[in-house]
Amino acid sequence: MTSAADPLAPPLLDIRDLHVKVGGQEVLRGISLVVRAGEVHAIMGPNGSGKSTLAHVLAGRPGYEIVSGSASFEGRDLFALAPEQRARAGLFLGFQYPVEIPGVNNAYLLKAAVNAARRERGLAELDAFEFLSVVRTKIRLMQIDESFLSRGVNEGFSGGEKKRNEILQLLVLEPKLALLDETDSGLDIDALKLVANGINSLRAAERAIVLVTHYQRMLDFVVPDYVHVLARGRIARSGDRTLALELEKRGYDWIGEQAAA
């Protein structure tokens, strides 16, 4: 369970005592979490515990009120950045429910996204040819048919195809921090392995991955360094992989009792 991370490096993501309200209700009630480059964290927790809220707030979705606390990304105040700036700085959100955008070509979105990130890093933009050769290797890895590129973004994709498409975007964008919100749910076992392979191919010393999941099964394939349990807007417990196994056996109730206590 040794992490590849350098404990002295400044954390990639540093969340401190974060309180967030949605619809007038405090949904995150004091979250603190440090994620360093090279680490893989899993966040588990019952429905409605605030997992997606946390992911959304970090990615900059509007509609959330940050009551108190802070979050920094490579030392920069995350909340001072617009969502598109966070993405270009290297933060990627894999959506629990990817939206369909008929009429916007999948390839167009990918290319625009890649080039926005490259511009940010001072790299030359990819031309159509370079882009296509990058994308081709990734879609092969995800076993996505090339015809998907010319379809509308997620238009008419099955649930599993949408999730695979999220991972395709992840692979093409190669962010520093990937927040993957239930990318494993709704996948059959073969697709789960594909997605896990995709994620594992990105594991690297300079990159961190935060997996939100309900299922221990995913963690058999993408083995985390840390597991956190979110309950009622707080991290009720943190541990290593064995925590996930214990949750699988005992459910969340015993954690909820402890958190309430």
Added chain:
Amino acid sequence: MASPAATRPSETLDRILRDYQAVAARLPDAAVTRDARAHAVRELSRYGWPKASDEQWRYTNLRAFEAVPAFGPAVPVPELLLPELAPELPPALPGFQRLLYVDGVRQLGAAASAAATATTTAGPDWPAEQRFGLLCDMFASDVAALRIRGSAAVEVLFLTSAAAAGAACYPRLQVALEPDSELKLVERHLGAPPAPTLVCANIAIELGRGARLMHYRLQQCGPRTAFADTLDARLAEQASYSVRQVAIGAGSARTSAQVRLSGRGAALSWQAIAVGRGQQVHDAALKVEHLAPDTRTEEVFRGIADERARIAFSGHIHIAACAPGSDARQSLRGLIEGAGAEIDLRPRLEINTDEVKAQHGATTGALDENLMFYLLARGIDRSTARALLKWAFLGDVLRAIDLREVRRAAEQGAAGQLPDVVAIGALT
């Protein structure tokens, strides 16, 4: 200019009649017969000038039409001066014959092809909601009259020159397709005169049995134009009429269209886009009459109102008792982009027989925040994201425009410059 903005409706009518008296003697019989002009005068006098309180005219920016300095037709531009006065012509459409009309008058110069125009027919009897058609009947100085046997592709360019500023232009298009004939027709209105100018066009379409007309309509007039187009189409048995209409230009525009499906199995596909920004007003009223069994209508409208623009679309489909087996589908959608923008969609299905399939829907809203966030979360900047989503909103109709040049014009007018999109489209 003295603003006639506060004129009473009768004052505008008086002004029109006075302007008519002043020019009547000079108007050519060949375009519209003297009798037909006199008939139009009587009809307009009977209807009167429309009032904002009339349901059919509620969303029209009547003030813009009342503010036209003169209703008499612009003096024809000598061909020599054309290059100075007229904007650059769009590149020729491959495979299309081009007819060029400047300020409502045919140009026979090098820019125009020699496509013959046939003899004219009298215009239709315009109902009250199409009374702007009467103005064109009164004042028109020329006509583009096409009678097609076999198959053809024709582009009719109506250009308003700078010389027409402060006056009016009356484009006039009459199309008759013989049985089983086929026409691709591009009707394009261009030109940006530097002062308030009226462009008031009439379009009359007659499709014989089994005839097929693909009609691309592009309105890209300048901001000081008050633009009106009045269209009447009649379809015989098994005829099919497809309209792809894109309204981007003019300060204020009003489309008044009526389509009659008179023969069994006649089919209409009307797909229209209107995009307004600034203080633009686009108002369209389309009435479709199902008058025979097994007739079909597919009506799609997509409007985007930016800034303080106002867009209205009224779609009235009437299925008569004698039209069992008819199928009518209507999908109207508006996208409000500006805080001061307004969109009014009025779907109306009136069904007087059983055994019809009918479907209609009208929705207006802002850009979907969820879609917006998805794009932002991929690092797309806000203005590109907005443009992409507008693009997506217009997607159905844009895709239905199978003529590339027309689609490009629509795309650019609607969503701004998205240079990569076409490249990507070609690449995948």
